[in-house]
Amino acid sequence: TQTVSxxxxxxxxxxxxxxxxxxNYSYGGSIYLSWYIQHHGHGLQFLLKYYSGNPVVQGVNGxxxxxxxxxxxxxxxxxxxxxxxxxVYFCAVSAYGSSGNKxxxxxxxxxxxxx
Amino acid sequence: xxxxxxxxSHQIIDMGQMVTLNCDPVSNHLYFYWYKQxxxxxxxxxxxxxxxxxxxxxxxxxxxxxxxxxxxxxxxLKIxxxxxxxxxVYFCASSLSGGIETLYFGxxxxxxxx
Numbered sequence: 001t002q003t004v005s006x007x008x009x010x011x012x013x014x015x016x017x018x019x020x021x022x023x024n025y026s027y028g029g030s031i032y033l034s035w036y037i038q039h040h041g042h043g044l045q046f047l048l049k050y051y052s053g054n055p056v057v058q059g060v061n062g063x064x065x066x067x068x069x070x071x072x073x074x075x076x077x078x079x080x081x082x083x084x085x086x087x088v089y090f091c092a093v094s095a096y097g098s099s100g101n102k103x104x105x106x107x108x109x110x111x112x113x114x115x
Numbered sequence: 116x117x118x119x120x121x122x123x124s125h126q127i128i129d130m131g132q133m134v135t136l137n138c139d140p141v142s143n144h145l146y147f148y149w150y151k152q153x154x155x156x157x158x159x160x161x162x163x164x165x166x167x168x169x170x171x172x173x174x175x176x177x178x179x180x181x182x183x184x185x186x187x188x189x190x191x192l193k194i195x196x197x198x199x200x201x202x203x204v205y206f207c208a209s210s211l212s213g214g215i216e217t218l219y220f221g222x223x224x225x226x227x228x229x
Contacts, residue, residue: 043121043222044208045116101216103218107157108158
């Protein structure tokens with residue numbers, strides 16, 4: 001069984017600050033990790049994903065995430081946030097090889113960017 | 116990027132009625148999904164669908180739920196009859212294939228059961 005944990009329910013930063021949103025997972029097999037963003041009243045938009053290779057993956061709008069097998073983590077980072085980055089960020093895990101791609105989402109982290 | 120359209124954006128119905136939520140997935144995608152999100156809570160997997168069949172479903176996918184995609188038209192989620200606890204936002208998603216393919220989500224249908 002795959003599980004994903006996002007330990008921070010709400011993160012507040014100022015525009016131009018760096019930010020790290022944390023994600024930890026548990027699963028023993030081959031794994032696929034991704035991050036999605038949800039602006040208020042909208043659906044989820046894909047940011048980035050990792051399944052093999054370079055543990056640092058680049059996504060849209062300057063986001064990147066780093067996979068760590070030893071820490072069972074896939075934290076999302078951005079060097080300099082913009083007010084438009086304010087949204088809820090969901091980490092998701094999936095065991096690939098299963099039928100379809102059944103993503104298991106974390107509870108989400110609300111990022112608030114102050115001007 | 117690829118767009119998934121959901122119709123309607125909001126639906127209000129009385130408990131016990133039937134409701135059909137419609138999803139127009141990305142045109143060349145082959146796998147389809149429904150997720151349920153209760154306000155302020157996490158997104159939860161309901162079901163995935165491929166080649167005319169349910170591949171996997173969660174315990175949230177009650178017997179009153181059904182999915183289909185007749186003749187390549189809308190991918191639908193039908194709830195019959197509805198219950199109060201079915202009130203939530205339902206998100207449709209599609210992917211080109213299974214495995215590690217990216218899921219693309221619609222904007223959701225907010226279902227309110229009175």
